[in-house]
Amino acid sequence: MEDLKAALREHADLVADLVERVSAELRSGFGPAVDGFVGFFHAIDWKEPWLICLLLFHITLLVIAIMSRKKINFQLCLSILAFAGVYLAERINTLLAKNWKKFSGQNYFDPNGLFISVLWSGPLLFLSIIIVVNTLISLCKLIVKWKKAELRHRARLSRGKQD
Structure with a gap:
């Protein structure tokens, strides 16, 4: 039973970390994507x-x-x-x-x-x-x-x- 609780805690920590990273990406907005697109656009002749x-x-x-x-x-x-x-x-x-x-x-x-x-x-x-x-x-x-x-x-x- 303890193994199951430990596995569930570890899974919950992984999900929390994933949610934190996704929310940080969303908070940063579309700026990096726009910068990448503009760089791509200007690199082409x-x-x-x-x-x-x-x-x-x-x-x-x-x-x-x-x-x-x-x-x-x-x-x-x-x-x-x-x-x-x-x-x-x-x-x-x-x-x-x-x-x-x-x-x-x-x-x-x-x-x-x-x-x-x-x-x-x-x-x-x-x-x-x-x-x-x-x-x-x-x-x-x-x-x-x-x-x-x-x-x-x-x-x-x-x-x-x-x-």
Whole structure:
């Protein structure tokens, strides 16, 4: 019984320590995160042609997704391609890390994949979220349309029985 009490006290101490660390992080605010983002943003040479092409690629995909919002099958294919791009991000990062001197002024492709995650996978995931939300909206509209048709059909059947 004493072992159980000691284990519970130790667990309570660990939880209290964890809560204290989390509350200290929350009290410090978003300042460190903002500083990290600003540092990341300024470390990139945004005038490099391949970065401009990458940003234009993501903007083009976003415009295509918005313009094709009523074509669910096309959007499904687009989301599969986006997920495939995210899935292949690690391999793309490795390939680009080996060949960065051919197209870039500096090596952005660290082994942890921060750069590729932020500028490749992040926008693709955002695009996928937009497609999922659009699909849910389309499904809701379809369910409402189906339910209205069902109610009209039931009304016709009940009128037919009354006559």
